[in-house]
Amino acid sequence: xxxxxxxxxxxxxxxxxxxxxxxxxxxxxxxxxxxxxxxxxxxxxxxxxxxxxxxxxxxxxxxxxxxxxxxxxxxxxxxxxxxxxxxxxxxxxxxxxxxxxxxxxxxxxxxxxxxxxxxxxxxxxxxxxxxxxxxxxxxxxxxxxxxxxxxxxxxxxxxxxxxxxxxxxxxxxxxxxxxxxxxxxxxxxxxxxxxxxxxxxxxxxxxxxxxxxxxxxxxxxxxxxxxxxxxxxxxxxxxxxxxxxxxxxxxxxxxxxxxxxxxxxxxxxxxxxxxxxxxxxxxxxxxxxxxxxxxxxxxxxxxxxxxxxxxxxxxxxxxxxxxxxxxxxxxxxxxxxxxxxxxxxxxxxxxxxxxxxxxxxxxxxxxxxxxxxxxxxxxxxxxxxxxxxxxxxxxxxxxxxxxxxxxxxxxxxxxxxxxxxxxxxxxxxxxxxxxxxxxxxxxxxxxxxxxxxxxxxxxxxxxxxxxxxxxxxxxxxxxxxxxxxxxxxxxxxxxxxxxxxxxxxxxxxxxxxxxxxxxxxxxxxxxxxxxxxxxxxxxxxxxxxxxxxxxxxxxxxxxxxxxxxxxxxxxxxxxxxxxxxxxxxxxxxxxxxxxxxxxxxxxxxxxxxxxxxxxxxxxxxxxxxxxxxxxxxxxxxxxxxxxxxxxxxxxxxxxxxxxxxxxxxxxxxxxxxxxxxxxxxxxxxxxxxxxxxxxxxxxxxxxxxxxxxxxxxxxxxxxxxxxxxxxxxxxxxxxxxxxxxxxxxxxxxxxxxxxxxxxxxxxxxxxxxxxxxxxxxxxxxxxxxxxxx
Numbered sequence: 001x002x003x004x005x006x007x008x009x010x011x012x013x014x015x016x017x018x019x020x021x022x023x024x025x026x027x028x029x030x031x032x033x034x035x036x037x038x039x040x041x042x043x044x045x046x047x048x049x050x051x052x053x054x055x056x057x058x059x060x061x062x063x064x065x066x067x068x069x070x071x072x073x074x075x076x077x078x079x080x081x082x083x084x085x086x087x088x089x090x091x092x093x094x095x096x097x098x099x100x101x102x103x104x105x106x107x108x109x110x111x112x113x114x115x116x117x118x119x120x121x122x123x124x125x126x127x128x129x130x131x132x133x134x135x136x137x138x139x140x141x142x143x144x145x146x147x148x149x150x151x152x153x154x155x156x157x158x159x160x161x162x163x164x165x166x167x168x169x170x171x172x173x174x175x176x177x178x179x180x181x182x183x184x185x186x187x188x189x190x191x192x193x194x195x196x197x198x199x200x201x202x203x204x205x206x207x208x209x210x211x212x213x214x215x216x217x218x219x220x221x222x223x224x225x226x227x228x229x230x231x232x233x234x235x236x237x238x239x240x241x242x243x244x245x246x247x248x249x250x251x252x253x254x255x256x257x258x259x260x261x262x263x264x265x266x267x268x269x270x271x272x273x274x275x276x277x278x279x280x281x282x283x284x285x286x287x288x289x290x291x292x293x294x295x296x297x298x299x300x301x302x303x304x305x306x307x308x309x310x311x312x313x314x315x316x317x318x319x320x321x322x323x324x325x326x327x328x329x330x331x332x333x334x335x336x337x338x339x340x341x342x343x344x345x346x347x348x349x350x351x352x353x354x355x356x357x358x359x360x361x362x363x364x365x366x367x368x369x370x371x372x373x374x375x376x377x378x379x380x381x382x383x384x385x386x387x388x389x390x391x392x393x394x395x396x397x398x399x400x401x402x403x404x405x406x407x408x409x410x411x412x413x414x415x416x417x418x419x420x421x422x423x424x425x426x427x428x429x430x431x432x433x434x435x436x437x438x439x440x441x442x443x444x445x446x447x448x449x450x451x452x453x454x455x456x457x458x459x460x461x462x463x464x465x466x467x468x469x470x471x472x473x474x475x476x477x478x479x480x481x482x483x484x485x486x487x488x489x490x491x492x493x494x495x496x497x498x499x500x501x502x503x504x505x506x507x508x509x510x511x512x513x514x515x516x517x518x519x520x521x522x523x524x525x526x527x528x529x530x531x532x533x534x535x536x537x538x539x540x541x542x543x544x545x546x547x548x549x550x551x552x553x554x555x556x557x558x559x560x561x562x563x564x565x566x567x568x569x570x571x572x573x574x575x576x577x578x579x580x581x582x583x584x585x586x587x588x589x590x591x592x593x594x595x596x597x598x599x600x601x602x603x604x605x606x607x608x609x610x611x612x613x614x615x616x617x618x619x620x621x622x623x624x625x626x627x628x629x630x631x632x633x634x635x636x637x638x639x640x641x642x643x644x645x646x647x648x649x650x651x652x653x654x655x656x657x658x659x660x661x662x663x664x665x666x667x668x669x670x671x672x673x674x675x676x677x678x679x680x681x682x683x684x685x686x687x688x689x690x691x692x693x694x695x696x697x698x699x700x701x702x703x704x705x706x707x708x709x710x711x712x713x714x715x716x717x718x719x720x721x722x723x724x725x726x727x728x729x730x731x732x733x734x735x736x737x738x739x740x741x742x743x744x745x746x747x748x749x750x751x752x753x754x755x756x757x758x759x760x761x762x763x764x765x766x767x768x769x770x771x772x773x774x775x776x777x778x779x780x781x782x783x784x785x786x787x788x789x
Contacts, residue, residue, distance in 0.1 A: 002171045004179050005029060005087040005116075011076075011103065013047040016120060016148060017092035018054035022061040023150040025070040026595065026653075027179050027671055032086065037077035047073045061151050063595060063653035084110050090144060091129075092120045100129045108137050116168060118144035122196060123253050126189045127161035138163035142172065145193055147378050148242075152596075155377035156182035157193045181595060181671035183377040190364045191257040192250065194371055195378035197364055198385065200250060201356050204266050205349055206235035210303055211272050215345060217290055217300040218311045222319060223346050227335065229328045229382035236290040236300075240283035244290075248277050262407065263356055272303050279306070316342040328382055329391045336392055347400070350388065354397060355406040357385035368423050386423040394421045455479060455677040457487060457523040469509060474502035476509065482516035483684045484509075485677070493524050494532040495580045497551070504558050510567060517684035517692070518565075520588065521572030521677055527597075530579025533606065537777050540768045549765055555580070555612045556757045559587035564694045568687035572680035574673045578602050578650065582662060583612035589695050590687065591663060592680040593654035594673035599662045600650035605786035607728070607773030609736050610645065611764035616701070616756035618645060619740050621661040623702045631704050631748050635711070638704060642712050642740060646733045648786070700750040703742035712737040726788050728772045735763050 006029060010021040013035040021033040038045035054061060055068055062068055074082060083089055089107055093099060100119065107117060117140055119129050126143040133141070143159030156176050160169050169186065176182040187193040192200060206224055209215045215223075217236050225234035239247055248269055255267045276282075276289060281301075283289030292299045292308045299308035317340035325331040335346050357371050365371050372384025389397050398416060401408055415423075460466045460477050469476040473490040486506045488499040503520075510518050521527070539548050562569055562584075571585050574594035582601050585591055593599075601614045609615065622637035623629065643649070644660050651657035654669045670679050716733040719725045725733070739759045742751060767773050772789050779787035 002174050004175060007086040008032070008088040008090065009034065009083040009086045010090050010092060011035075011083075011107075012092035012094075013050040013054075013073075014092065015054070016146065016150070017090075018051050019061050019148065019150045020090060020092060020120065020146055021051075021071050022054065022067070023146075023180065025067050026063045026151060027181075029070065031071045032074060032079070032082045033071050034074045034076055034079055034082070037075040043075045043078055044073055047075060057149075059149075059152065060652055061149060063655040064659060067655070080106070080110060083107065083115075084112065086111070086115060089115060089117045090120060091118070095121060095123050097124055097128060100124070101131060104130060104133055104137075104141075108133055115140065116172065117141045118172075120144060120146055122192060123250070126159045127163070130161065130163070135163070139165045140168055142169065143187075143189070143193075144172065144176075145187070147195070153378060153380075154181070154183040155195055155374060156180070156184050157187040157195065157374065157378075158184055159187050159189050159193060161189060177672055178675075179671055181673065183373060183674075185365075185370050185374045185377070187370075187374070188364055191254050193374075194364050195374040196250065197254075197360065198353070198357055198371060198375055199379050200254065201263070201266055202349075202353050203235055203239060203247070204251065204270070205352055207239075207270050207273065208266075209345055209349070211270055213345065215341070216312055216314075217303075219314055219316055219341075220345075222314060222316065223335075223342060224349070227319070227323045227331065228346070229332065229388075231380040240289040240291055243283050243285055244273060245277050245282045248273050262359065272301075275306060276301070316340065318342075332383075332388065332391055333393075348404070350392070351397065351401050351404055351406055354385050354389050355401050355408065358412050359407060359409050361409065361411065390422050390424055394423070453678075454674050455681060457485070457677075460485075469506065471498050471502055473498040474506075476502075476506050479519065479677075479681050481681070481685060482514065482688075483519060483681045484515050484517075485519045485521060485681075487522045488528075489522060489524075490532070492529040493522060493526060493581070494529050495555075495584070496532040496535060500551075500555060500558065503562075504554075507558075507561060507565065511565070515567070516688040517568035517570070519570050519572055519677060519680040519684060520584070521680060523677075524575070526575035527571075527573040527577045528581025528584065529576060530581045530602070533777050533781055536768070537774065537781070540774065548768060549761060552611050552761050552764060556761070559584060559613050560753070560757075563587045563589060564697055565589075566692075566694060568684045568692045570680040570683045570687075572676040573597050573599070574676055576650075577662075579610070580612050583610060583614040583617075586617040586662065587613060590666070590683060592668045592670060592676050592683060593657065593663060594676050595654050595669055595671050596673060597654040597657060597663075598650050598652070599654075599657045600648065600660075601645045601662075602648040602650060604646060604729070604732050604736065605648040605776070606780050607732065607770060607776035608767050609732065609739065609760070609763055611760045613753075613757055613760065615645070615736070615739050615760050616753055618661055619703060619756060620698065620701050620753075625661075629702045631708065634702060634704060635708060638708060638740065639712065639715070642715075642733075642737065646716075646736055698753055700752060701756065703740070703745060703749060703751055703756070705742050705745040705747045705749060707747075709737045709741040712741070728789055732767070735767065739763050 008024050008029050009032040010017050011034055013033050021031045024031045033047060033051060035047040037043040051073060089111060091100060091103060093103060119126060122145055130138050130141045142164045145157035147153035147155045158169060158172055173184045176184050185194060206220050209220045210217055221234035221236050224230055226232050233241060251267050251269045255264060258264055280286055281288045290301050299310060302309050319342050322331060322334050325334060335343060336350060337343060368386040372386050375381050375384045466478040467475055468478055473496055474488040477485040477487060479485050486503060490496045490499050568590060569588055570590040570592055571588040572592045573585055574597055577585055577597060577599040579602050582599050601610045603610050618641045622641045623634055625637040626633035641661060651660055651662060654663060657663040658665060658667060668679055668683060670676055713734055716730050720730040742749060743759050775789055776787045
């Protein structure tokens, strides 16, 4: 078992250096961020300016503002000695081999004998950077290629040199997976490694679709975006975000570095890219690149005149209908076989990318699975190249490649001759991996992997015996060892009527059986978007209010039952946890949260207030935070809760969720979201083994009555007069204040939980009938954005 790193040093405070330091601090490390000494009295000016700029970025690079305290700034002249007692040194200085080599010589003279040293370079051979260093140093040296932004992109490519000790590589894989939340791929020391080599190839093909094939920028981004299972930023928006100068720099350096690459000419810098960089149109950082925002309109570059023009209508045939196909596999097949302009481009692009990826084995990776993981984790594709090949049909793609004159590597031909029709088996290990390994005389077992024993819902469902109960929107699954999982998989993981009814049914099953406890979670990127607004809007229009009132009371009762359930219940959450989803988590006595959890009570954004116990639990949190039940002690915390809920604030991370009161201090936070179900199951078992007792029932909560309501309403009045909120926002906030302070109570008093729950219900129902609330709900359903009417 390895010991985790506790101290690190990042050498270089540029864009990547500052962000890597921030992410290490997010993981709990103490980080020394050092850069060159500045001229003048303040030699830390370079590093201070860089880090100050970095922490103002959006999205934020730190989990909380306090996290920045773990980053200690310094300069190479005065503070280089600090690296003497760190566990890990990461070099992120300018891409100049001589400078890096000189820095490594200086590092070797200071560090301990067991310090791991890595470089984040993507443009220089890793082993050359350690040239001239001792054997001991080289054994502890490797490449750690983070992707930008390091906090949000999962991929970390580890590049070993011939001298890197296997134990060092294995430790780095373990630490990156377990403590940094990374998906690790071991790459070879080749130009641009794995993800950027394939990703740059795809990007260059996209640019050539505009310059050589007559497609517009908007058409290419449509065909290489969400419809293809890729990020919304697609090709050209991504290029603008990365920076066109950076893109050109990478291509310029890559072209001469791959003289034996049969597709090398694809990487030759296009004239359009050159012209944009020469004119200072570098993308988002200069306000214009391939796109330019002018007022509310998004213009795109005319590749001939270099003028920015309004988007033209897409000439892509049935693209809109294809985009509405929910299943990605069906969507890709429909697009691939389309006979119009959309299909022609997508088919050609796909065949070229798949062929190039296959030909890069074993040059950049030994295993197709590593290329797929690198592209999914580094570029956000839902499927990697070989997974796409499988979806489209192995024989179909192979035949089309040959018809198009695209070179197919020998190992794929051997796969075909063996009668195999898929790259992947059920265990997700590529069939082709062993064939490639045999051909390359490389032993796959020599490359230690990150842990792969995490609970995966898809794998559990492969055995029908594990499905203990289900309806169309939820399932009860057997996790083994007496632990079961309630998984709701409604659209957007919303709390639909069926999802809520399913949870009630599951609680009955668990309580009246020998199961030891329950995990609530799913395998989605987002735990829950809250109540199903479409169902609620329909009920509001067709019901006199009684149906919704009954539904709210049932939901409140269900969550109260969860809170005091006689067996351990653990919610395993990640991503967006909003509205009713947040209320469910607030009621759950035990929670495992991925660090990247964005949780909040957002009901005011759709013209409502929380109605499932969210207000009651936040008021309880405020009372518990105070040092006494004196109103003057409780008021500051109540005001914080009022602002948080009233402004529909969502946490920036699980750690901020704790600060805001949405998550308890005992919440188990995991850096790697893939581990949340595994840890949640372990938590259930631990709670059961020590003899589980539910939390004691809360018979009294201190509420502050009319004086506190007046204080909160005055703050709302000031906000409205200042033009920060609308009149209707003010009205909603007043209803929130009414419930939070105990309704008509004239003085502070102790009330039970049911009293506050009744107030929530009574305040919620009239709001649902308000025209402005219905407008907000309709707008949210249509645009996915809040309306401030």
